[in-house]
Amino acid sequence: MTTSQANNPLGPGYDNVAGSVKRFRDVFRDTLRAEMIRDEDVFLMGEDISGGFDRDTKEPLDAWGGPFAATKGLVQEFGPERIRDAPISEAGFVGAAIGSALTGLRPVVDLMYFDFVTVAFDQLLSNAAKSRYMFGGQTRVPLTLFARSGAGTGHAAQHSESFYSMLAHIPGLKVVVPSDPYSVKGLLAAAIRDDDPVFLVNDKKLINLDGFVPDEDYVIELGKGRYLRRGSDVTLVGMSYTSVACQKAADQLAEIGVDAEVIDMMSLSPFDEDILIESVQKTNNVVIVDEDTPRASMASEFAAVIADKAFDHLDGPIKRVTAPHAPVPYNRDLENAFMPQPEDVVGTVKNLLGRE
Amino acid sequence: MDISKEKLEWIYTTMYRIRRFEETMLEQTFKGNSMGVTHPSDGQEAPPTGICAHLTDKDWIGSTHRGHGHCIAKGLDTSAMMAEIMGKATGQCGGKGGSMHIADFSKGMLGANAIVGxxxxxxxxxxxxxxxxxxxxxSVGVSFFGDGASSQGVLHESMNLAAVWKLPVIFACENNGYAEATPAWYAVSTDDIASRAEGYGMPGVVVDGMDVFAVYDAAGEAIARARAGEGPTFLELKTYRYHGHFHADDTKKYRKPDEEEFYQQKDPLKHFEKTVTKQKLMTAKKLKSIRDDIEQEMLDAVEFGLNSPMPDASSLYEDVYVNYSNPIPGLR
Known part of the structure; x- marks a missing residue:
């Protein structure tokens, strides 16, 4: 199959690339596996990434194969030294991963739910992000962390956060947010090969998403966004799962004659200022869609950059569609109301453009 | 005594270097030549010296805000350290780390760390x-920390990890009796922090941290265990800091004179000198010549620091990342 036959995730200009439709979770695991084959210094650490040990032989059982079975089968191939199940000690094992990165390895840490990052936050902020700078460039921290974010699965307040803006605020860390199988392959490979600490945040709603993935080995440059759809009336800015919501909103807008452009940011730190400015210069209207809470968020940061650098091109206010300033609720109706829905985006665009 | 002549000389040189570095560093701090806060470790020379005597550049140590002694015992250059404390471009970290963040990865020194634990x-x-x-x-890992850090959760997580994974780690707890101004008898639930090691399934040893020979022996055993793949050991080194928590801290506000006097009597350098001269392992002349060399080294370190240039303004933005597609200056 080629991109011309599939819904092209690479955006305009990339036709006839060989590949196939795959599931996000499979692409994630295959990419991790490929990177572990590629470099013997890459190892994975986290809670239940294989899961369970035989009482008699002490051998790993791979009973879980990781949260959401993300790493199923890897322990059989690479063994328990490289697929290292950790006790529930996020500060301890993230710290140990940083120590191993400082001394020559390339650890990949599965933090399970994104909310758990706060338990390891001191290690991430004070050690992973600062070691290179405060030691005058003597060292590097080639650490990759990943975790699952997002509401919509009934995991409630402490298993559903999307506060990646907290990480993007930290100098020394990089933050990426894939939105489909294509981007998770390129971003995960880039993160593992990168010499700085990179946090990859997966929205849980993406895990069973299918999409076109090129066969070839590739990385997506950290800090680059992409166009998922070209249009001339309004720019919709998505990140992580909201890029999916933006595409759905763009389909609905097309039905009422609004030609929306959709940007998928992919990286939150560094992020692609140029693509935001370029698009707004053309469409003159912008709606930023973020599942994070609104205060001091990525949506606010993107809005600030657009206001600063593309102010003269704007025909109206920069609009943000975000979660409310509230924890994630459990009840399904409340949870659906919490998340930015395509209909919310459509409504905001209609108001912005003065359409009924 | 089962320590070679060369090792004894190294031990005395290292302890005296730490002592004089801290005293010299404090003088420079009070003269206004240090750019910030410093935490002297004089009085605590024996633990880093007795432990690092068994290590090479391939072994790694982690350190604390009170880290000058660890740096020196791991072989860092005192001129580069002094320049770092003075915030100079020639400093060990280019003037961007300061007293609390001195590191030298070429020497197996993972960096001093100002977050306790x-x-x-x-x-x-x-x-x-x-x-x-x-x-x-x-290649073993040695973590230096104090009685204050013994109350941090990450220590307990780390002890459990090292034990269940059977890692070559030495937990070196320098118990100087005080976390800032708070006494260990108030803040720590046990008389011997080393007793907690048993709960994590590793040996815990209480050591006289004013006696470098005792530290040397205990550390030798622990490091041999680690190198043999037998897992971690917890050493509690009972020691004392002669100065306050930081350079301007007045210990008279929270410590009694008889206590300070007690530890002065146990001074690790005097104890070493007495022991080696009594047992005729080193001569008074040799000890003096080592001291004289260190005095000159300190003069050189201060001169190097004072005469070194300030970091270039552009270094403000450098080394935040190995690479970043669009470096972000402060907005203006």
Missing amino acids: ASIPLAVGAALTAKYKGIENE
Whole structure:
């Protein structure tokens, strides 16, 4: 199959690339596996990434194969030294991963739910992000962390956060947010090969998403966004799962004659200022869609950059569609109301453009 | 005594270097030549010296805000350290780390760390690297921390990790009796912090941290265990800091004179001098010549620091990342 036959995730200009439709979770695991084959210094650490040990032989059982079975089968191939199940000690094992990165390895840490990052936050902020700078460039921290974010699965307040803006605020860390199988392959490979600490945040709603993935080995440059759809009336800015919501909103807008452009940011730190400015210069209207809470968020940061650098091109206010300033609720109706829905985006665009 | 002549000389040189570095550093701080806060470790010379006497550049140590002694014992250059404390471009970290963040990765020094307890899992990670690469016999991780850090959760997580993964780690708890101004008898639930090691399934040893020979022996055993793949050991080194928590801290506000006097009587340098001269292992002349060399080294370190240039303004933005597609200056 080629991109011309599939819904092209690479955006305009990339036709006839060989590949196939795959599931996000499979692409994630295959990419991790490929990177572990590629470099013997890459190892994975986290809670239940294989899961369970035989009482008699002490051998790993791979009973879980990781949260959401993300790493199923890897322990059989690479063994328990490289697929290292950790006790529930996020500060301890993230710290140990940083120590191993400082001394020559390339650890990949599965933090399970994104909310758990706060338990390891001191290690991430004070050690992973600062070691290179405060030691005058003597060292590097080639650490990759990943975790699952997002509401919509009934995991409630402490298993559903999307506060990646907290990480993007930290100098020394990089933050990426894939939105489909294509981007998770390129971003995960880039993160593992990168010499700085990179946090990859997966929205849980993406895990069973299918999409076109090129066969070839590739990385997506950290800090680059992409166009998922070209249009001339309004720019919709998505990140992580909201890029999916933006595409759905763009389909609905097309039905009422609004030609929306959709940007998928992919990286939150560094992020692609140029693509935001370029698009707004053309469409003159912008709606930023973020599942994070609104205060001091990525949506606010993107809005600030657009206001600063593309102010003269704007025909109206920069609009943000975000979660409310509230924890994630459990009840399904409340949870659906919490998340930015395509209909919310459509409504905001209609108001912005003065359409009924 | 089962210590070579060369090792004895190294031990005395290292302890005296730490003592004089701290005293010299304090003088410079009070003269206004240091750019910030400093935490002297004089009085605590024996633990880093007695432990690092068994280490090479391939072994890793983690350190604390009171880290000058660890740096010196691991072989860092005192001129580069002094310049760092003075915030100079020639400093060990280019003037961007300061007293609390001196590191030298070429010497196996993972960096001093100003978050109490935060360097502990880094030493565990270094040991994990050694196990991963199958080089435990030549690369162990030593984590230095104090009685204050013994109350931090990350220590307990790290001890559990090191024990269940059987990593070559030494937990070196320098119990100087005070976390800032708070006495250990108030803040620590047990008389001997080393007693907690049993709960994590590793040996815990209480050591007289004013006696470098005792430290040397205990550390030798612990490090041999680690190199043999037998896992971690917890050493509690009972020691004392002669100065306050930081350079301007007045210990008279929270310590009694008889206590300070008691530890002065146990001074690690005097104890060493007495022991080696009595047993005729080193001559008074040799000891003096070592001291004279160090005095000159300190003069040189101060001169180097004072005469060194300030960092270039552009270094403000450098080394935040190895690479970043669009560096962000402060907005104006």
